[in-house]
Amino acid sequence: xxxxxxxxxxxxxxLRTFTAPAAVSWxxxxxxxxxxxxxxxxxxxxxxxxxxxxxxxxxxxGDQLPSTPSRKVPVQxxxxxxxxxxxxxxxxxxxxxxxxxxxxGIIGAVLGTFGGHEFRRRLALFFGKDLPAALIExxxxxxxAFLIVRFLL
Numbered sequence: 709x710x711x712x713x714x715x716x717x718x719x720x721x722x723l724r725t726f727t728a729p730a731a732v733s734w735x736x737x738x739x740x741x742x743x744x745x746x747x748x749x750x751x752x753x754x755x756x757x758x759x760x761x762x763x764x765x766x767x768x769x770g771d772q773l774p775s776t777p778s779r780k781v782p783v784q785x786x787x788x789x790x791x792x793x794x795x796x797x798x799x800x801x802x803x804x805x806x807x808x809x810x811x812x813g814i815i816g817a818v819l820g821t822f823g824g825h826e827f828r829r830r831l832a833l834f835f836g837k838d839l840p841a842a843l844i845e846x847x848x849x850x851x852x853a854f855l856i857v858r859f860l861l
Contacts, residue, residue: 713860714799714809715816716852718792722779722820723849725787726767728795730760731853736798741861746801768846772839779821792817799861 721728729751735741736752743749750756770776777784796813800806824845831841 709860710799710803710805710809711812713856714796714805714812716856716860717795717799718813718816718818719820719823720816720849720853720856721791721795721813722788722817722822723824723845723852724764724767724771725784725791726760726764727849727853728791730757730764731857732795732798733757733760735857735861740857741798741802743798743802746798748798748801751798771846772842779825785821788817788821789814792820802861 717728717732720731732741733751733756736743736748737754737757739752741752743751779785779788792813792815793810794813796816797806797810799813800809803809828838828841828845831844832838835841
């Protein structure tokens with residue numbers, strides 16, 4: 709089950725870079741993801757939780773700006789892969805499958821990046837503008853992140 713959770717949290721990272729680590733940090737903070745005796749124990753610290761939450765909120769706002777680059781440009785894409793790897797690793801460390809879950813997180817991030825781009829593009833075409841599509845993608849990313857860390861861990 710941890711492989712599936714890591715793959716899915718990677719998908720979230722592909723949609724929104726900082727939503728995945730914010731969710732994992734909250735899961736660790738609330739005791740849903742036991743990271744206390746791992747190198748990523750800091751993910752459960754209150755300050756870490758709030759830092760990732762602020763970054764996730766800033767990303768949600770920044771994503772709505774027309775000047776925001778595509779998620780497929782190298783810097784944005786790399787950030788999403790790193791986020792997927794990081795959050796997948798956190799799930800793996802808590803369950804003893806670190807490397808497997810790291811890989812699953814990366815795969816999920818790649819799928820989420822390209823799949824999310826195409827999904828949003830099609831929604832924007834349907835609505836005739838990007839904002840409703842972006843907001844729907846935000847809701848999906850946040851909702852999925854919550855469901856993953858609450859019920860799959």
